Amino acid sequence: MDKNTPDSISRQALQRMPYYLQALRAARDAGAEIISAPTVAAQLGLNEVQVRKDFASVSDTAGKPKTGFQTSELIAAIERTLGYDNTNDAVLVGAGSLGRALLSYRGFEAYGLSIAAAFDVDPNLTGGEISGKQVLPMSKLSSVCHNMNIHIGIITVPASQAQAVCDALVSSGILAIWNFAPMHLNTPEGILVQNENMAASLAVLSKHLSERLDSKLVD
């Protein structure tokens, strides 16, 4: 009954954090030791109160009226909240074009994510390396996850195989899944699935575009 929610941050608040981080770092690099919520809100196109609430939810030190928040303290608080300080290892399944793309992308390390190894069913791919990361057969998945204590799985296989891969990851001890396959994954309770559905993004883009171009014709 002791609900014990020390800091329950909503998902959308969490997703705003990286934007705050970027803005705060830029401000700090520009020499701003102190920054106010309205300033950040204006930069990001958000509501002042929302920004304040988000800041309050991660930082234990309060802001001071008329001045604002300590920039460096806020940055540290957000980084701590997001776990950017301690690196998380991950495995990637699916060494196709998208998988190779992510393996060669070096930007994740800045956010505390390190891809330890890749896996694939295709014997032509396994055994070699892609961007310095080993590509292993699926049979090694479980042992690698357990031995290296890995809890994050990245799925970059076609939709038809995604659910099977997901099940394999779950039984290998994976707790959080980053799903690039354009489909819904069924998982047991307690497993988080973060969908990175490019098709969904493209849907929004494409729809907006067609509406804009249609209205342009009317003009």
Next chain:
Amino acid sequence: MDKNTPDSISRQALQRMPYYLQALRAARDAGAEIISAPTVAAQLGLNEVQVRKDFASVSDTAGKPKTGFQTSELIAAIERTLGYDNTNDAVLVGAGSLGRALLSYRGFEAYGLSIAAAFDVDPNLTGGEISGKQVLPMSKLSSVCHNMNIHIGIITVPASQAQAVCDALVSSGILAIWNFAPMHLNTPEGILVQNENMAASLAVLSKHLSERLDSKLVD
């Protein structure tokens, strides 16, 4: 005053569409000529009524009680709504690791997106080709967009340059921007920005993981 909203679909409804599409195609390929909303809802872990409403918002033909909706008709309706039938050309700015990754990814064509050309400021990159796509200097951006009638821009540059690139895209006639840079972009009215912020996704993943692992220690 004539609001002229023939079919205003909410953004999250739009983002569910690709999931419906995947499920419906799978059902069709399995031989199901007719499919009901509850069936799809169960597969995707959604509410029945929500699925029904989403179907109704794109399809003009009503579903029939006791049976459901015509699978093929629904698929066509969603594809039409998302504009997957007519291909949209796009330009990509930023031929770094992420940009190259997207250029080499062949999955977009299935969703009606075709990257016509890439651009970069680095003279070492421009002039060549990546995955069969020309890499051009930024000076050519505007003319290419206008000549080829391109209205979608993909930003894969570091955050520090993203706003400048965004401005350049807007003044080149771009109406919709797919932003992979981990920062907020300020745009004029009428320009759609779809953020594909991997950092935001990682934030959710990382937070969930740390909470799970902490609770595991308590067990």
Next chain:
DNA sequence: GCAATAGCAGTAATATAATATCGATATAGT
């Protein structure tokens, strides 16, 4: 040095949007 003022933080209340629930109607199969 002191009072007045302007700007910002913090909390509460309202508004909005999305989602889930409920009731009524219609249809296919038995």
Next chain:
DNA sequence: ACTATATCGATATTATATTACTGCTATTGC
């Protein structure tokens, strides 16, 4: 004809974002 199941419209609930308000702190003017 009856029953089970699905669509459809209307309502209720929830989560989230916006607005309004109060109080505090630093700057400005006297």
